[in-house]
Amino acid sequence: MAGFYQDFTVGILGGGQLGRMLIQAATDWNVDIHILDPAENAPCAHLAKEFTQGALTDFDTVYEFGKKCDLITIEIENVNTQALQKLSDEGVKVFPQPKVISLIQDKRLQKQFYLEKGIPTAPFVLVENADDVRKHSYRLPTVNKLGRAGYDGRGVQVLRTEEDLAKGFDDPGILEDLIDFDKEISVIVARNEHREVSTFPAVEMAFHPTANLVEFLFSPAQIEDTIANQASEIAKKVITELDMVGLLAVEMFVTKDGQVLVNEVAPRPHNSGHQTIEANITSQYHQHLRSILGLPLGHTASRVPSAMVNLLGEDGHTGMARVEGLEEALAIPGVYVHLYGKKTTKPFRKMGHVTVVDTDEANLRKTARKVKDLIRIIA
Template sequence: MSQAFYQNYKLGILGGGQLGKMLIQSAMDYNVDISILDPDANAPCKNIAAEFNIGKLTDFDTVYEFGKECDLVTIEIENVNTQALKKLREEGVKVFPQPEVIELIQDKRLQKQFYKENDIPTSPFILTDTKEDVLSNADFLPAVNKLGKEGYDGRGVQIIRTESDLSKAFEAPSLLEKLVDFETEISVIVARSEKGEVRTFPSVELSYHPVHNLVEFLFAPSTISEEIEKKAQDLAIDVITKLDMVGLLAVEMFVTKSGEVLVNEVAPRPHNSGHQTIEANFTSQYEQHLRAILDMPLGDTQALIPSIMVNLLGEDGYQGLAEYEGLDEVLSISGVNVHLYGKKITKPFRKMGHVTLVGHDTATLKENARFVKENLKIVSK
């Protein structure tokens, strides 16, 4: 990358949510101007982007016209128009992650088939097109029914344990995944640059909301053995290499009770399971994504200190202008780092922010994380 990039280089990001906001905060350190495209006039990036454009991410002309003014286009959300990105690439605009990778990951059906075809360990699955298809595979239960497209943040996922749950099945192209009897869920974030340099972050352990399938807590480092850690690291590298992807990839995995490591899903962008890297690692996931797509040397991913991340979700029963209860009490705790995303409106279980707690005593960290979860509430009046 020439020195000119520091003067007049324009990086476009499709999506102006919290991930884009934290990408901009990291890009500021490199003097990179960021142009944002987002359909929401009040998106979190609105007030900190060098340029903020309002437009539909799935519209060909909108994405194409936006991208023409950029040197490189990246994403913070997968639901974008990939045909426009392909045309931009043909015309000399760099696009990372590549449009073909985004297309594959947009469809969970294609994603699972890719794993199977490339000998990447994953849970057994059946492709279904209708609710009737799911009903006819009752002998495959217990299973998870996932929409092929447009499921995110826990939406588009139904657990079907017995035949009495079959009414929950989707009447749309989906897949039926064998329910995995796992010991724990982990995530490994891996980055790959254009010249092929690859680096992984240490695995983290995830704890999900029992109903809404959203991460509530993240623990770093994970408690898995060195042997399992090696498997997880190698698997993340294998996935990004076989995808031939440039950028940052979050690889969510199951660790089974028999010691297998299975890929669940991946996300080709900064991810909820990497927020803690801002305070807890030498290089944050956001800086690493920028280094990868700009083909700079990748950063040191070692953890500096143990951490726990707590997702701040909108309280059930509240919708409207967001108010934060208990913030002062939480800020009085040593090692607390609060990140509010700037979303004006709260809704039940909407991601409104996160808190990263750092410290060397694990028991104290866990106690403080529980305190944050119980006392910092996002409500409305």
């Protein structure tokens, strides 16, 4: 452990808001962070100990970057796993492991993994192209997901009618049963090299109706204890079956008849864990560092009920970002604003988030919606 305090470098592939908050957590333990990101003005560019501009998917770029680090982790899945595997073979620690990232990069492999390991998930079929989608019209209503390259709501189409089949993706993907769910929840789970596993309490997510991005999050989720325990055990099973070291967000559906089904996973800090900075004993960012550095995992209990509001770029606004309503929001007790340092905005771009804490859950929800109406990111 003493080695972490001097001359220990963690390299992060990706320099967005997740990397930014990881840097803030790593500062507490004197861990130097090096960042690789394709954008010159990435949110981490001026915060990292060392910043390298370059493509995350280029073998040579990732390999050369990684050789200067003691340990590599990610804040986005779209990275060159062949370079990461070579670095791992040469003795650089890479968490999550390259084989795990490779599997999660492809939703087709993800779904097959759940099936093989007995992890509950929505029924599905693999499709190769748009013609193949049309051949499975008998599955309507269904959800067409791209196997690769989908992110933040992109690469997902809900197909309800015969006419909707024309929207099907002309690339390999899946058709998944459209689940009549009661709630969408997320459980963040961590696992270290010593096989210690720990979950955060389940949170409840509400999505933007058109952007397919999380708009509100409430913690803890308003679900029965039996459902919460089931979700926690499923998350533990997923990370254990993956034999993964790191932090894993497991997004799930709770059906109206009480089933818990895994939707998708993300092997990194996640939007559904931002509120842990203020509301939990250990934040997801410190927990991620604990897991990849081989440290004891932190206690994850909630200190107080919380809500998270995503601050998205306003529809119809593209250009240099301006924030409206910030002073009014900060005047409200229990409101914590996090802006991500992105210079420009565009419709539905993630520009920041707000955490609200309140022991009165009814007032918590009221304040979250008030903050959503107050703060606008415009150009």
